[in-house]
Amino acid sequence: MSIALDTLLSRRSVRSFDGRPLEAADRDALEAVFAEARPGPFGGRPRIRLLDAAQAGLADADRAPARIGAYGVVSGARAWLVGAIANAPDACSDFGYVFEGIVLSAAGRGLGTCWLGGTFSRGAAARAVGLAERELLPAVSPVGYPADRRTLVDAAFRLGAGSDGRKPWRELFFDGQPGRPLPASGLGDWAGIFEAVRRAPSASNRQPWRLVRDAPGRVRLLFAENRAYNRALDPVRVQELDLGIAMRHIAEACAATGRTGAWSRLPEDAIKPAAPFAYHATWLGDA
Numbered sequence: 001m002s003i004a005l006d007t008l009l010s011r012r013s014v015r016s017f018d019g020r021p022l023e024a025a026d027r028d029a030l031e032a033v034f035a036e037a038r039p040g041p042f043g044g045r046p047r048i049r050l051l052d053a054a055q056a057g058l059a060d061a062d063r064a065p066a067r068i069g070a071y072g073v074v075s076g077a078r079a080w081l082v083g084a085i086a087n088a089p090d091a092c093s094d095f096g097y098v099f100e101g102i103v104l105s106a107a108g109r110g111l112g113t114c115w116l117g118g119t120f121s122r123g124a125a126a127r128a129v130g131l132a133e134r135e136l137l138p139a140v141s142p143v144g145y146p147a148d149r150r151t152l153v154d155a156a157f158r159l160g161a162g163s164d165g166r167k168p169w170r171e172l173f174f175d176g177q178p179g180r181p182l183p184a185s186g187l188g189d190w191a192g193i194f195e196a197v198r199r200a201p202s203a204s205n206r207q208p209w210r211l212v213r214d215a216p217g218r219v220r221l222l223f224a225e226n227r228a229y230n231r232a233l234d235p236v237r238v239q240e241l242d243l244g245i246a247m248r249h250i251a252e253a254c255a256a257t258g259r260t261g262a263w264s265r266l267p268e269d270a271i272k273p274a275a276p277f278a279y280h281a282t283w284l285g286d287a
């Protein structure tokens with residue numbers, strides 16, 4: 001399913017739902033997205049389940065959907081997206097990449113979602129997906145129809161994370177080397193592609209991604225890791241989810257503007273100066 005640039009730019013986290021169960025057409029569409037999902041850029045393939053109390057076969061429902069949201073940050077959600085992935089060095093990037101594809105497909109259908117890496121019951125989610133010993137359960141998301149008004153908790157959470165703001169361009173996007181700001185003018189479609197990354201969701205809205213444009217269509221992704229924060233939920237690397245999400249936004253924004261390309265990890269880019277950041281991957285695509 002292709003994602004419109006407008007969806008990449010306008011998606012926002014939704015924590016207040018109207019309590020309606022998912023309609024069959026929406027459930028089927030999401031399940032088709034899981035079925036078609038390709039592995040992430042480093043080869044990891046999450047398995048993702050839609051937990052929906054209304055769904056046949058989940059008649060007992062294990063009351064899992066209600067228990068997953070145990071923290072009370074989310075209200076009125078009747079269905080949850082829960083995923084697991086084999087633990088490996090870049091598993092969280094791959095998970096972020098693939099799960100964000102589902103989040104964006106949902107947003108394109110008018111469905112609300114919210115990445116939750118911390119404020120959910122990991123135990124209930126792990127039971128619901130039958131988590132294996134060597135798997136990680138990096139994050140979940142409610143999915144459903146946004147309520148007309150945000151709850152107070154939702155509004156407070158957005159305020160706390162500064163969710164409506166983003167770092168300015170000059171801090172995120174560089175020209176040829178870290179620290180040299182990339183002018184937004186003269187970039188053509190690429191201005192929208194970079195902006196699609198700037199609008200990407202990230203844990204506590206920390207935006208740990210930096211992009212260096214080395215040549216037209218060639219972009220290096222650097223990691224501004226906050227080590228303690230990234231590792232607080234060990235073995236999950238919460239900020240590496242953010243990197244995978246950003247990688248998905250570039251891939252989808254390029255596709256939406258008629259471009260092809262792919263992410264790779266390139267030895268020649270790994271030795272380029274990146275300080276104070278760390279090299280993660282390179283987008284090689286059409287100018």
Ligand SMILES: Cc1cc2nc3c(=O)[nH]c(=O)nc-3n(C[C@H](O)[C@H](O)[C@H](O)COP(=O)(O)O)c2cc1C
Binds near residue numbers: 011118120203
């Ligand atoms: C990996 C990840 C983990 C997140 N964890 C939580 C969480 O535990 N609880 C929560 O309410 N929001 C969580 N969020 C949502 C972010 O706070 C939100 O994406 C950010 O503030 C930007 O707001 P926006 O998504 O509306 O653009 C998470 C987002 C990401 C990407």
